[in-house]
Amino acid sequence: MVTRKALISATLVAALGVILVLGYLAGRTFREPARAISIAGMTVLEPASPLPEFRLHDQNNQVFDLTRLQGKWSFVFFGYTHCPDICPTTLVVMRDVQKIAGGREQGIQYIFVSVDPDRDNAATLGRYLPYFHPEFIGATGGHGELMRLTRALGAYYESGEARGGSYEVHHSAAIFLIDPEARLRALFAGPHDAARLAQGLQRLKGG
Amino acid sequence: MVQYKRFSVGVMLMMTCLLAVADSNILVRDAWVREAPPGAAVLAAYFTLENTGTKEDKLVAVRGPDFAKIEIHATEIRDGVARMIALDALPISPHALVKLAPGGYHLMLHHPRRELAAGMSVKLELRFDSGAQLTVVAPVRRAESGAAHHH
Numbered sequence A: 001m002v003t004r005k006a007l008i009s010a011t012l013v014a015a016l017g018v019i020l021v022l023g024y025l026a027g028r029t030f031r032e033p034a035r036a037i038s039i040a041g042m043t044v045l046e047p048a049s050p051l052p053e054f055r056l057h058d059q060n061n062q063v064f065d066l067t068r069l070q071g072k073w074s075f076v077f078f079g080y081t082h083c084p085d086i087c088p089t090t091l092v093v094m095r096d097v098q099k100i101a102g103g104r105e106q107g108i109q110y111i112f113v114s115v116d117p118d119r120d121n122a123a124t125l126g127r128y129l130p131y132f133h134p135e136f137i138g139a140t141g142g143h144g145e146l147m148r149l150t151r152a153l154g155a156y157y158e159s160g161e162a163r164g165g166s167y168e169v170h171h172s173a174a175i176f177l178i179d180p181e182a183r184l185r186a187l188f189a190g191p192h193d194a195a196r197l198a199q200g201l202q203r204l205k206g207g
Numbered sequence B: 001m002v003q004y005k006r007f008s009v010g011v012m013l014m015m016t017c018l019l020a021v022a023d024s025n026i027l028v029r030d031a032w033v034r035e036a037p038p039g040a041a042v043l044a045a046y047f048t049l050e051n052t053g054t055k056e057d058k059l060v061a062v063r064g065p066d067f068a069k070i071e072i073h074a075t076e077i078r079d080g081v082a083r084m085i086a087l088d089a090l091p092i093s094p095h096a097l098v099k100l101a102p103g104g105y106h107l108m109l110h111h112p113r114r115e116l117a118a119g120m121s122v123k124l125e126l127r128f129d130s131g132a133q134l135t136v137v138a139p140v141r142r143a144e145s146g147a148a149h150h151h
Helices: A004-033 A086-101 A122-131 A141-151 A194-206 B002-022 B146-149
Strands: A033-039 A040-050 A057-058 A064-067 A072-079 A109-113 A139-142 A157-159 A168-174 A177-179 A183-188 B025-032 B042-051 B057-063 B067-078 B083-085 B089-094 B097-099 B105-112 B121-128 B133-141
Touching: A040 A194, A057 A122, A057 A141, A064 B042, A072 A086, A072 A168, A072 A194, A086 A109, A109 A122, A122 A139, A141 A183, A177 A194, A183 A194, A194 B105, B025 B121, B042 B089, B042 B133, B057 B067, B083 B105, B089 B097
Parallel strands: A072 A109, A109 A139, B025 B133
Antiparallel strands: A033 A040, A040 A183, A057 A064, A057 A139, A072 A177, A157 A168, A168 B083, A177 A183, B025 B042, B042 B097, B042 B105, B057 B089, B057 B121, B067 B083, B067 B105, B121 B133
16 A cells, blocks of 8 residues: 555656656747847847758859858848949948958858849859959859748848839848858848957857 | 010029029039949939028939939838838928938939949939929049048
């Protein structure tokens, strides 16, 4: 009889233990993923978010895919060349970040992804980007591939209505920072400031 | 008599034109065109409008011999998304300044008729709701970062 009582209480204790552990784990899984910390216009993803496979082409008609993001830090901005104001303004900021933080030799690359593949191709990007910096990479591809990348980064683009033979493309104003393991590590909301971008990178590289 | 009337109407019309110019309370300052990469289909122009008068005026149209079309635009960033909005008119309140600057209001200059590079300049003809017309000569400049603009 005593043993039976002991068995019942042991079972109860065990059940309670299981419930506690499950509860703890559930709480953890709800709290843990994609914690985002925002400091001074920079949102850091904790943990960094891995990117899916995608396939674009750069201004030299070379494949630009996930492997091109591995082994270096990348600043990525989405825009289009028929954009006279915010895109060149942002590219000038990126040029200044390059001056402060460095480029290829320091393992940092700067990527302009055109979300207007109907008007921008390798040749267009090849004329456009060297004006800002000879090292800058321009890439674009089909809407399916572009969407794969933008969706993974939480970026957005959409072509506006045609008006007088032309159209605008609405696009994220943010600059995205990808780590050497090709994971989204941080994003900068803008208005962009070169010193802040360079500091943000420095902080993440250091720790 | 008829001829005299015609003549006076003519004089009056001429006077109105002169008045429109003389009466323009709008000043345009610091106009410049952002140099674009070679072959770019669009450029942007910026300047500051000042209304020294007591009545609101509006910039309603801009033309220029170097471009196929010029539009008044605003870059608007909402929920992290940058959009260009074409404006029918840009109001300038009495005694107010309206700044066209990178990341905000700008003129969108479509399809330059010649390759424009820093050191060149373009003519912009601004038309206002009041009837005033101003011609501005805007130098083409290479844009530096935000801080460098003010030098």
